[in-house]
Amino acid sequence: MSLQSDIADLWARKQEGLTAADATDDHLATLEDFLAALEAGEVRAAEKSGDEWEANEWVKQGILLNFGLRETEAREYGDVAYHDVLPLRETADLAERGTRNTPDGTVIRRGAYVGSDAILMSPAFVNIGAHVGDGTLVDSCDTVGSCAQIGDDVKLGANTLIGGVLEPVEDAPVIVEDGVSLGAGCRVTSGFVVGENSVVGENTLLTPRxxxxxxxxxxxxxxxxxxxxxxxxxxxxxxxxxxxxxxxxxxxxxxxxxxxxxxxxxxxxxxxxxxx
Incomplete structure (x- = not known):
């Protein structure tokens, strides 16, 4: 079976009442394979088809399964103790591809993809399902929400918020296409699409409303x-x-x-x- 079909089968079982207490080692292994595929960029929460971005429902289902079929555990991040269903993402592969994540507060959650030659300045947060492209700058105090798709050579100015989306699963996440520059303090929410090579002034709110x-x-x-x-x-x-x-x-x-x-x-x- 493919990863997509494995996730679909697990999603159906979850709808029938499968809980974290019932999850087997095989179930958790499927979830691990899914997170690894996200981190490798092999699957994405949304993809462009022609001129339109379309959400991959099964990918969002896989992310939700990681919350629904895992137990909350005590974890540590440096000297900070916290409780979550997921650990943070391993970052050894980033250095191999020329990507930097500065210390003192840069947090990348499991299931997030970060491309080559990117820079993540502390404190910044990249959530599960997010895709950060090659050569992109995520500046200080930025948040890249769940499933947000950030293109190549993008500049997210300091204190920028890119909203996340998980439910409903058919909704497309926020999209910031290649070459975009967002000024400091921008907010992009609710599935808004920022077209490639656009320049957005500081403190601009981009939302469908x-x-x-x-x-x-x-x-x-x-x-x-x-x-x-x-x-x-x-x-x-x-x-x-x-x-x-x-x-x-x-x-x-x-x-x-x-x-x-x-x-x-x-x-x-x-x-x-x-x-x-």
Whole structure:
């Protein structure tokens, strides 16, 4: 049987009442093989099909099984004692691939993939099912949530939150595609997709509940930022402005997206003018 079919069989047994107390050595061996496949990048919680990202339900089921069929145990991380169903990820393989994880608080949970030539600055946290691509920087105080898919050569600015998702299993996680730069303090949640080579200004909230005003294609989008965009937060008038209790109007956050190429050209022109 394949790993996928093993997980599907175990998931069915779990729905029929299998508990951690009932789990056998064979069951736990399947879960170990599954975590190893995640860490090796052989399976992913979501993959791109054409232009769309699709969640791999069976992978998310495998992650949930690791919580449902394991007992909580006392564990240690340096001098810190904690209790969890999973240990932290072994990191010896990272150095072999040129990846650095700095000390004093960098935490990588089992089942997380970290690519080659990546940098994880402390304190940062990478959760189970997350995929961090080659050459990516996870800066200080960043959180990469469960199943989040971070591409190659991405920069996550300090204090950035990438939201996680496990349930419902059919929902796609947060996606940050190749070459994206997120400024410090950004928040990306609820399955939002950040298109490749986009640059997002600091403290920007990207979530499907906040509209993205794409000035390039002149359309309003929800849940995605197209590729090659420069995005930043602005405030637009809210419909509650007409309420008698609100004096002077009310405004709600929005994201405005322009062309990265235009912004880069303007910056280059300003630099040239300063040098003349």
């Amino acid at each position: 906040i509209p993205v005003y794409d000035l390039v294609e002149e359309e309003v989008l929800y849940g995605e930022l197209p590729p090659e965009r420069r995005a930043f937060t602005r405030f637009v008038e809210s419909s509650v402005s007409d309420h008698d209790l609100i004096d002077g109007g009310a405004y709600k956050p929005a994201v405005v997206a322009t062309s990265v190429e235009e912004e880069t050209l303007e910056a280059t022109e300003r630099e040239d003018a300063l040098r003349e």
